[in-house]
Structures are given as structure tokens and as C-alpha cells.
Amino acid sequence: MSARPPGEARIGLRHGAGGPAMRGLVESLFAAGQREDAPDRIGLGALDDGALLRVGARWLVFTTDSHVVKPVFFPGGDIGRLAVSGTVNDLAMMGATEPLGLSCSVILEEGFEREALERIQASIDATCREAGTFVVTGDTKVMGRGELDGVVLNTAGIGFAERPVRDDGLRPGDRILVTGTLGDHGLAVMARRHDLGLGEELRSDVAPLNGLVRAALAAGGEAVVAMKDPTRGGVASALHEMAAKGGVGVLLQEAELPVRPAVRAAAELLGLDPLQVANEGKALLGVRPEAAKRVLEALQAHPLGRDARCIGVCTPERPGAVILDTGFGRRLVAEAEGELLPRIC
Amino acid sequence: MSARPPGEARIGLRHGAGGPAMRGLVESLFAAGQREDAPDRIGLGALDDGALLRVGARWLVFTTDSHVVKPVFFPGGDIGRLAVSGTVNDLAMMGATEPLGLSCSVILEEGFEREALERIQASIDATCREAGTFVVTGDTKVMGRGELDGVVLNTAGIGFAERPVRDDGLRPGDRILVTGTLGDHGLAVMARRHDLGLGEELRSDVAPLNGLVRAALAAGGEAVVAMKDPTRGGVASALHEMAAKGGVGVLLQEAELPVRPAVRAAAELLGLDPLQVANEGKALLGVRPEAAKRVLEALQAHPLGRDARCIGVCTPERPGAVILDTGFGRRLVAEAEGELLPRIC
Numbered sequence: 001m002s003a004r005p006p007g008e009a010r011i012g013l014r015h016g017a018g019g020p021a022m023r024g025l026v027e028s029l030f031a032a033g034q035r036e037d038a039p040d041r042i043g044l045g046a047l048d049d050g051a052l053l054r055v056g057a058r059w060l061v062f063t064t065d066s067h068v069v070k071p072v073f074f075p076g077g078d079i080g081r082l083a084v085s086g087t088v089n090d091l092a093m094m095g096a097t098e099p100l101g102l103s104c105s106v107i108l109e110e111g112f113e114r115e116a117l118e119r120i121q122a123s124i125d126a127t128c129r130e131a132g133t134f135v136v137t138g139d140t141k142v143m144g145r146g147e148l149d150g151v152v153l154n155t156a157g158i159g160f161a162e163r164p165v166r167d168d169g170l171r172p173g174d175r176i177l178v179t180g181t182l183g184d185h186g187l188a189v190m191a192r193r194h195d196l197g198l199g200e201e202l203r204s205d206v207a208p209l210n211g212l213v214r215a216a217l218a219a220g221g222e223a224v225v226a227m228k229d230p231t232r233g234g235v236a237s238a239l240h241e242m243a244a245k246g247g248v249g250v251l252l253q254e255a256e257l258p259v260r261p262a263v264r265a266a267a268e269l270l271g272l273d274p275l276q277v278a279n280e281g282k283a284l285l286g287v288r289p290e291a292a293k294r295v296l297e298a299l300q301a302h303p304l305g306r307d308a309r310c311i312g313v314c315t316p317e318r319p320g321a322v323i324l325d326t327g328f329g330r331r332l333v334a335e336a337e338g339e340l341l342p343r344i345c
Numbered sequence: 346m347s348a349r350p351p352g353e354a355r356i357g358l359r360h361g362a363g364g365p366a367m368r369g370l371v372e373s374l375f376a377a378g379q380r381e382d383a384p385d386r387i388g389l390g391a392l393d394d395g396a397l398l399r400v401g402a403r404w405l406v407f408t409t410d411s412h413v414v415k416p417v418f419f420p421g422g423d424i425g426r427l428a429v430s431g432t433v434n435d436l437a438m439m440g441a442t443e444p445l446g447l448s449c450s451v452i453l454e455e456g457f458e459r460e461a462l463e464r465i466q467a468s469i470d471a472t473c474r475e476a477g478t479f480v481v482t483g484d485t486k487v488m489g490r491g492e493l494d495g496v497v498l499n500t501a502g503i504g505f506a507e508r509p510v511r512d513d514g515l516r517p518g519d520r521i522l523v524t525g526t527l528g529d530h531g532l533a534v535m536a537r538r539h540d541l542g543l544g545e546e547l548r549s550d551v552a553p554l555n556g557l558v559r560a561a562l563a564a565g566g567e568a569v570v571a572m573k574d575p576t577r578g579g580v581a582s583a584l585h586e587m588a589a590k591g592g593v594g595v596l597l598q599e600a601e602l603p604v605r606p607a608v609r610a611a612a613e614l615l616g617l618d619p620l621q622v623a624n625e626g627k628a629l630l631g632v633r634p635e636a637a638k639r640v641l642e643a644l645q646a647h648p649l650g651r652d653a654r655c656i657g658v659c660t661p662e663r664p665g666a667v668i669l670d671t672g673f674g675r676r677l678v679a680e681a682e683g684e685l686l687p688r689i690c
Binding site: 008009010011012013014015016017022025026029030031032033034041043044050051053055056060062063064065066067068100101103104105106107108109110111112113114115117118121122124125128134135136137138139140141142143144146147148149152154156158342343 | 353354355356357358359360361362367370371374375376377378379386388389395396398400401405407408409410411412413445446448449450451452453454455456457458459460462463466467469470473479480481482483484485486487488489491492493494497499501503687688
């Protein structure tokens with residue numbers, strides 16, 4: 001801990017942004033005493049979407065997320081749908097597409113409206129049904145007025161992966177698929193928070209993806225070599241992590257990036273790059289070249305994957321870098337430090 | 346939801362107190378859409394310390410808790426030790442004494458001191474070592490200044506129970522054992538919060554109990570028929586739940602209740618009943634009469650069980666009631682509504 005950089009004596013919003021500052025905090029502090037990975041346990045040291053624990057001949061995936069989104073209700077979703085989807089998706093990203101069950105812990109501010117809580121709970125119930133799972137255990141805490149801004153939720157989840165998929169499997173030549181349009185969640189939340197008046201054009205994509213991922217794995221089998229959901233930090237952060245862990249560069253084709261016109265307009269208005277904005281109903285898949293077409297077609301045949309695209313390819317050059325081919329030239333894609341998007345999920 | 350009582354339009358501190366108001370909220374709202382228990386899934390409908398999920402021939406226990414204790418550091422412990430112990434203990438109460446792993450999600454207020462976070466993390470690491478487990482997955486969120494009072498932690502945990510123990514197994518004649526003194530955690534936190542100046546005499550009992558429970562189960566086997574840790578709401582709430590679910594009355598002997606003199610003094614000063622105050626390193630065990638002595642001796646032989654006592658017996662009369670025999674007569678033990686002890690864990 002003595003290696004702490006100067007000026008880091010206090011936690012900043014960037015430490016929750018999903019980018020390099022957060023990874024640094026997790027690596028230097030949270031994972032430091034807990035990184036003793038073993039043959040039967042792939043835990044915090046791997047910094048993946050969840051942990052893998054050996055149970056007999058199978059791998060159990062275990063994952064958790066807290067949700068602090070503001071506002072609690074936003075176009076296309078709410079904190080309950082976000083929490084269930086986030087955990088179902090983290091399980092799916094590691095290959096566990098049939099959750100055994102979820103936990104849900106709610107922390108409420110004294111005075112929180114019971115009616116809002118009922119709406120959130122109804123959304124949790126509906127999203128669980130959509131994903132084919134249940135909340136099996138929970139907890140309730142209440143903090144005093146002014147001690148918490150409304151409500152935060154934590155969900156954890158467990159599920160078996162017949163064949164675990166990690167986020168470090170990329171090799172040169174692998175194709176990068178995205179299951180749909182980019183930036184919808186982050187811009188829907190920001191537009192509502194700043195009252196941009198963009199009406200119903202901007203809607204969060206928040207959704208449980210386990211059915212979509214099941215279809216992709218059925219089509220691609222072992223050729224699906226890496227998966228990650230581009231939440232906080234967006235596609236830029238997710239691909240940086242996947243590229244660094246796989247030891248490859250990622251070359252994206254700008255013309256192939258699916259971005260809705262309303263998202264593009266709002267991003268320009270707010271000075272944001274859709275590549276750096278959170279998605280809550282999208283996945284990135286790294287697929288061996290010979291299976292890419294088959295997996296893409298399987299994605300596009302699913303209601304949640306109609307806008308799926310092949311957006312890039314892995315290269316042996318510039319390992320760890322994400323490069324955008326704009327059609328006129330190439331530029332490095334930077335990771336957001338994220339101070340502009342606090343409490344996006 | 347239309348049956349909501351008048352005056353319940355907003356959440357109050359009592360909804361987080363571990364007593365009847367919280368149980369009502371969980372039953373009427375959180376569990377309502379998720380209570381479809383099945384032969385292979387004992388979930389929210391059972392309102393136990395955690396869920397039981399069938400995996401092949403075994404039962405997997407899954408549990409979660411959020412911790413919002415104030416202050417974060419208190420005599421005898423801190424929020425990190427509390428979170429790990431709380432989850433390890435919930436697993437142990439259902440018979441899973443060797444956790445597969447824990448998740449840990451931290452939500453921080455912008456500006457939280459890095460040094461305090463390092464102390465909390467060191468405590469998490471140390472408590473995990475004590476319990477023989479690891480944090481295998483986690484999450485970090487940051488809220489803005491004034492949006493959260495410092496830090497809250499969520500931990501979830503999983504572990505196999507070779508023989509699950511529920512909280513509903515009490516029958517008339519069963520003995521009630523407690524593994525040590527009562528009220529230490531709640532009064533240590535309250536004394537620190539109110540600056541009572543009781544110095545080091547009041548210390549929280551927060552500790553992982555899985556080793557102690559393992560010893561009890563080894564000694565008692567199937568004769569250990571019910572377990573629960575008396576956290577929020579104290580022994581009074583825990584025994585009320587166990588008595589109601591088992592359909593028995595519980596008759597306690599006041600002379601046998603182990604309470605430290607400093608705890609008794611502080612409780613009197615604050616107008617609290619040690620039976621209603623949270624413990625974080627104690628368990629209640631319901632044991633068949635023929636095995637009670639054997640289990641009690643096994644508890645007392647363990648460093649965390651030296652003050653274990655047999656404090657009562659289950660009766661066929663007054664199912665659901667907890668009755669205290671004072672030596673001069675009998676009185677009903679009430680559950681605390683808990684408004685006096687917000688953020689005790």
C-alpha cells in the first residue's frame with residue numbers, strides 16, 4: 001500500500017467508472033489479499049465478470065453487482081430490471097446461461113416511497129421470469145434520511161457453465177461480434193437525468209441476454225472464445241480488457257458500428273463517444289474466423305440480436321490496443337475515465 | 346399490494362430492524378413474486394437465513410447481506426469483519442461450514458479516505474483467512490458526495506451443506522443452546538456511537554462461527570435440528586421466528602442467560618433489553634434433549650464457545666411465543682420494533 005500514488009488519498013468518482021482507475025483500485029487493494037487462484041478456483045485475480053469454482057466435473061460461476069443508477073426509473077427500464085439483467089448477463093458472459101438463482105439485497109433511505117419500491121419489485125419479478133430464474137435469497141437494510149440517495153440494489157448470481165467462456169481467449173484473426181446497437185443505456189439515462197427532452201427516442205437496452213448467448217453458444221460451440229458485456233466504460237473499456245488479456249490488438253471498422261441516430265445525436269450534444277458509454281443489453285463475442293458467420297446469423301435470428309454485427313478483427317500488432325478504422329485512416333480508441341457518467345448503472 | 350395498511354406509504358427505519366415490520370415487507374413484497382419453492386429449491390418463501398438449491402445429491406446454500414453499520418470502525422471490529430462474518434455465519438446456520446467462496450461489493454462515497462478503505466480491506470482479508478475462505482468476485486461503485494454516508498458493503502456466499510439445517514425444526518422438549526454472551530455487538534456499536542465512554546469493556550463479538558458450528562454438528566449430528574444467528578432483533582426476534590416456524594413455545598431461564606456486566610450496565614443506561622440487541626458472533630441451536638449435553642460440551646471446548654449455555658426448552662404450550670422464567674414468575678419476551686438501533690449491522 002506504500003506505493004499509493006500522491007493525490008490518491010481519497011476515492012473519486014473515477015474509481016467507480018469501469019476504467020483504468022477502477023481496475024487499479026481493484027488490483028492494488030481488493031484483489032491483493034484474495035488473489036490466490038488455484039486449479040479449482042478462478043477468482044478475483046483474473047478480474048473477469050465473475051468467479052469460476054470447480055464443483056465435481058463442472059464449473060460454477062458466481063458473480064455480483066451493486067446498482068446505484070440515478071434516476072431509479074429511466075426510459076426502457078429501472079434499477080430492478082438493471083440489477084437482474086446485470087447479474088444474469090455476467091453469468092451468461094462466462095457461459096452460465098441457466099442461472100440457478102439470484103440473491104437480491106436492497107438498501108433503502110428512510111422515507112422512500114412504498115409505491116416506487118413496489119414498481120421496482122414488479123420489475124425484478126418480470127425480468128426474472130424473462131430470464132427463467134428466481135430471486136432465492138435476500139436482505140433489507142434501511143438507512144436514515146439523508147444517509148442514502150433513495151435506493152441501491154445488490155444482486156449476486158450462481159449458475160453452472162458446461163463450458164466456461166473467459167474474457168482472455170482472443171487470438172489474431174478472431175472476429176469481434178456485437179449483439180446490437182451501442183450506447184443506448186448510457187444515453188437514455190443521461191438524457192433523462194439532464195432532461196434533454198429527447199422523449200421516447202432514447203431508450204435503455206437493459207435486458208437479460210442469457211437466451212441470446214445460449215443461441216450463440218449452440219451455434220458456435222468452442223469457436224466462441226471470449227465474451228464480455230460492455231457496461232460501464234462501454235465497448236472501449238471492454239475491448240481494452242479483452243485485448244490486453246488476450247495479447248492481441250483489436251481493429252474496429254467504424255462503418256460497421258451499429259449506433260442509433262438518436263443515440264448519436266445525444267452523444268454529440270453531451271460531448272460523449274458512444275464507444276465509451278454503458279450498454280446493459282449487449283454482449284461482445286470473440287469468435288474464431290471460420291465460425292463467425294454462423295454465430296452472427298444465430299444472433300440475428302434472436303429478437304435481442306437483430307442488430308448484431310461483426311465490428312472488427314483481432315491483430316497480432318499492438319497488443320492491448322483498440323484501433324478504429326474510420327475509412328479515412330486509423331486512430332486509437334481511448335478508454336473513458338468516466339467522471340462524466342457517474343451512477344450510470 | 347392493495348392490502349397495504351394505512352400509514353405505510355413510506356419506508357421507515359423499522360422496516361430494516363429485523364423484526365415484524367421487516368418480515369411483513371419481505372413477505373408481502375419481495376417474496377410475493379418469487380415464492381415458487383420447488384423440490385429442488387427452497388428460496389425466499391421459507392424466509393430462512395439463505396436459500397437451499399439442489400445440486401446433484403447435495404444442497405448448495407446461497408445467502409447475502411448488505412452492511413450499513415455506523416460507525417464503520419467500532420470496538421472489536423469493523424464493517425469488513427462484519428460483512429465476512431455475517432455471510433459465513435448465515436451459511437453455517439444452514440449447515441454449510443466450509444464456504445466455497447464469497448462475493449464482496451463495495452459502494453463508496455466520493456471523498457472516502459483511501460486509508461480507511463485499506464483498513465477495511467485488511468480486515469476482510471484477515472476474517473476470510475480466519476474462516477478459511479476467499480472473496481472470489483466483487484464489484485465497486487462510487488456515489489457522489491452527500492449521496493451515501495461513507496461506505497456500504499454487500500457480501501454473498503455459497504457453500505455445500507452435507508446435511509442442511511433449517512430454522513424450523515424445533516419440537517417440544519428440544520433444548521435451546523446459545524454459543525456465548527448476549528448483546529455484545531449491539532451495545533458496543535451503540536456505546537461508540539453515543540460516546541458513552543465505556544472504553545474497552547464493551548467489544549463487539551463479531552466473528553466467523555463456521556468452525557464452532559462444525560464442532561457442534563460433529564458432536565450432535567442429526568440431533569441439531571435448528572440453527573439461527575441472533576443478529577438484528579437479537580435473541581428475541583430469532584427465537585420468535587424459530588418458535589413460530591417450529592410450532593412450539595420457547596421457555597427461557599433468565600438465570601442462565603449469559604450477559605456480561607458491562608453489557609448489562611450499558612443496556613440499562615440506554616433503556617435496552619440485551620435479548621433484543623444484535624449479536625454478530627453468536628448462534629442459537631435447537632438440539633434434541635438426549636444430545637444437548639454432548640453438543641454443549643463441544644461448543645464449550647471451542648475458543649468461540651467457552652460461554653455457551655443451555656438457556657431454555659421448547660414446550661407444546663403457546664406455540665410461537667417466547668417466555669422468560671425470571672425465577673419469580675414468567676413474562677412474555679417481546680420482539681423489538683428496533684427504531685432505537687438503526688444501522689447496527
